[in-house]
Amino acid sequence: xxxxxxxxxxxxxxxxxxxxxxxxxxxxxxxxxxxxxxxxxxxxxxxxxxxxxxxxxxxxxxxxxxxxxxxxxxxxxxxxxxxxxxxxxxxxxxxxxxxxxxxxxxxxxxxxxxxxxxxxxxxxxxxxxxxxxxxxxxxxxxxxxxxxxxxxxxxxxxxxxxxxxxxxxxxxxxxxxxxxxxxxxxxxxxxxxxxxxxxxxxxxxxxxxxxxxxxxxxxxxxxxxxxxxxxxxxxxxxxxxxxxxxxxxxxxxxxxxxxxxxxxxxxxxxxxxxxxxxxxxxxxxxxxxxxxxxxxxxxxxxxxxxxxxxxxxxxxxxxxxxxxxxxxxxxxxxxxxxxxxxxxxxxxxxxxxxxxxxxxxxxxxxxxxxxxxxxxxxxxxxxxxxxxxxxxxxxxxxxxxxxxxxxxxxxxxxxxxxxxxxxxxxxxxxxxxxxxxxxxxxxxxxxx
Amino acid sequence: xxxxxxxxxxxxxxxxxxxxxxxxxxxxxxxxxxxxxxxxxxxxxxxxxxxxxxxxxxxxxxxxxxxxxxxxxxxxxxxxxxxxxxxxxxxxxxxxxxxxxxxxxxxxxxxxxxxxxxxxxxxxxxxxxxxxxxxxxxxxxxxxxxxxxxxxxxxxxxxxxx
Numbered sequence: 001x002x003x004x005x006x007x008x009x010x011x012x013x014x015x016x017x018x019x020x021x022x023x024x025x026x027x028x029x030x031x032x033x034x035x036x037x038x039x040x041x042x043x044x045x046x047x048x049x050x051x052x053x054x055x056x057x058x059x060x061x062x063x064x065x066x067x068x069x070x071x072x073x074x075x076x077x078x079x080x081x082x083x084x085x086x087x088x089x090x091x092x093x094x095x096x097x098x099x100x101x102x103x104x105x106x107x108x109x110x111x112x113x114x115x116x117x118x119x120x121x122x123x124x125x126x127x128x129x130x131x132x133x134x135x136x137x138x139x140x141x142x143x144x145x146x147x148x149x150x151x152x153x154x155x156x157x158x159x160x161x162x163x164x165x166x167x168x169x170x171x172x173x174x175x176x177x178x179x180x181x182x183x184x185x186x187x188x189x190x191x192x193x194x195x196x197x198x199x200x201x202x203x204x205x206x207x208x209x210x211x212x213x214x215x216x217x218x219x220x221x222x223x224x225x226x227x228x229x230x231x232x233x234x235x236x237x238x239x240x241x242x243x244x245x246x247x248x249x250x251x252x253x254x255x256x257x258x259x260x261x262x263x264x265x266x267x268x269x270x271x272x273x274x275x276x277x278x279x280x281x282x283x284x285x286x287x288x289x290x291x292x293x294x295x296x297x298x299x300x301x302x303x304x305x306x307x308x309x310x311x312x313x314x315x316x317x318x319x320x321x322x323x324x325x326x327x328x329x330x331x332x333x334x335x336x337x338x339x340x341x342x343x344x345x346x347x348x349x350x351x352x353x354x355x356x357x358x359x360x361x362x363x364x365x366x367x368x369x370x371x372x373x374x375x376x377x378x379x380x381x382x383x384x385x386x387x388x389x390x391x392x393x394x395x396x397x398x399x400x401x402x403x404x405x406x407x408x409x410x411x412x413x414x415x416x417x418x419x420x421x422x423x424x425x426x427x428x429x430x431x432x433x434x435x436x437x438x439x440x441x442x443x444x445x446x447x448x
Numbered sequence: 449x450x451x452x453x454x455x456x457x458x459x460x461x462x463x464x465x466x467x468x469x470x471x472x473x474x475x476x477x478x479x480x481x482x483x484x485x486x487x488x489x490x491x492x493x494x495x496x497x498x499x500x501x502x503x504x505x506x507x508x509x510x511x512x513x514x515x516x517x518x519x520x521x522x523x524x525x526x527x528x529x530x531x532x533x534x535x536x537x538x539x540x541x542x543x544x545x546x547x548x549x550x551x552x553x554x555x556x557x558x559x560x561x562x563x564x565x566x567x568x569x570x571x572x573x574x575x576x577x578x579x580x581x582x583x584x585x586x587x588x589x590x591x592x593x594x595x596x597x598x599x600x601x602x603x604x605x606x607x608x609x610x
Contacts, residue, residue, distance in 0.1 A: 411591025
């Protein structure tokens with residue numbers, strides 16, 4: 001249907017200086033003092049600018065790429081990109097050898113410089129990261145790709161810089177799949193949509209003819225699982241977003257819902273509802289074998305595997321109300337882990353393995369929070385009128401979720417938007433979408 | 449939830465008694481009392497009729513799928529009508545309000561639809577004439593964000609399938 005992942009990248013490692021850098025960022029604490037960084041516009045010569053205009057309808061793709069980087073770093077909350085008007089050195093000269101005193105003068109601690117050429121329908125980008133205080137280069141990389149990939153180059157540069165300065169993988173070269181929403185609350189039209197993590201390059205994957213809900217990425221491939229009401233039969237589907245092929249998952253005589261992939265991408269775990277009772281099942285995508293995991297007269301739903309696949313966290317009302325449970329992946333050793341006041345739902349295991357993110361409802365307010373996998377150390381990150389369904393960034397540092405606003409008695413004023421918050425709870429931001437949006441799911445890193 | 453409910457009810461009673469004592473508008477009390485009992489909707493403004501005197505829907509308390517006395521009365525009327533019209537099959541749609549997580553609400557809607565279906569079966573309607581579908585919170589009938597709107601949305605609706 002839509003080919004968006006047909007990408008080739010050549011990455012050449014020019015030099016990485018690991019020793020004795022003075023700057024590093026501790027991302028485990030609330031960062032109230034983000035690192036001042038100067039992102040110099042990537043230099044582009046006149047000939048290349050002409051090619052850029054022909055190929056991309058963009059005159060200065062070098063400065064556009066640097067804006068992508070700047071925006072990513074700023075959004076992370078860990079960096080403070082400095083105002084370009086204060087830069088003293090020209091981009092081309094800075095890229096060869098920065099005058100560190102000039103950059104120190106405007107209080108930059110790190111500097112990104114680079115150069116872009118477009119020739120023979122190839123985009124070549126090189127960039128360098130400089131440690132201003134130590135007065136040395138920290139990293140230098142070059143990429144070659146097709147010109148239309150220029151935003152992805154910006155995301156990859158952002159990931160490399162983030163990783164070099166925090167010691168952890170980034171999350172910028174990723175996509176979000178979500179449900180686009182339009183129309184009145186009583187007759188909402190919902191479509192599957194996919195976009196870059198920063199809200200650009202939105203594509204719609206379904207037409208809105210049938211209700212679709214809860215899309216989730218396969219962590220290892222470009223597959224998505226979701227719930228569709230195709231022919232008024234709510235069933236879990238599998239969609240290949242490269243080819244557009246879809247198929248129903250399994251042959252269940254009733255509603256299947258709340259799907260998610262196993263960490264190796266080979267199984268789908270989901271709920272199957274029959275005769276008023278929802279239990280958790282898995283289906284192996286290779287041999288199509290279906291296994292029943294829970295067998296309890298209560299509602300068991302929203303299952304999510306631990307990254308080592310040994311455990312499953314899920315939502316059940318077997319205590320009388322919605323609470324979070326953990327069990328072994330064969331369904332044995334079921335233990336309730338949420339014991340705070342209120343109701344708990346939508347548990348999702350962090351890709352780092354250490355935390356479970358959840359939605360909590362207490363006294364008419366909705367919270368997104370995290371707890372350790374034994375239920376201890378509960379921390380509520382954000383409170384609102386309505387919000388739910390957190391999904392982890394691939395590095396386990398940021399959560400994306402959706403938030404709805406209250407309508408008045410005429411039903412006006414309703415909206416649904418995507419938001420992100422980092423684990424420290426300090427850096428909360430709305431994620432831009434073309435339409436109203438809900439049920440976000442974060443992809444893995446597209447390149448490594 | 450229970451705390452919230454009782455708190456709200458207490459608050460409502462205090463508020464209403466204030467209104468009553470202040471200006472003695474008894475109509476206000478009866479309207480509110482007439483539309484909700486506990487937090488179950490008891491009004492009829494969203495109800496459609498399968499036939500004369502046969503309402504199509506029943507309402508539920510928050511997070512509940514228990515049928516109230518009034519719901520059972522409605523379902524018995526539906527069962528009688530289905531017995532007299534044996535060629536008609538139905539779909540029971542289960543719905544939830546917007547104050548719950550999407551996936552849990554899908555399961556809750558399915559549970560509500562089956563509560564209604566089971567009651568129809570005990571009154572002699574064959575199970576293969578009744579199918580169920582849950583819409584969770586996806587198809588509210590009232591788009592307000594207040595307890596009365598939510599009570600209208602916590603429902604199961606019996607719809608003709610043919």
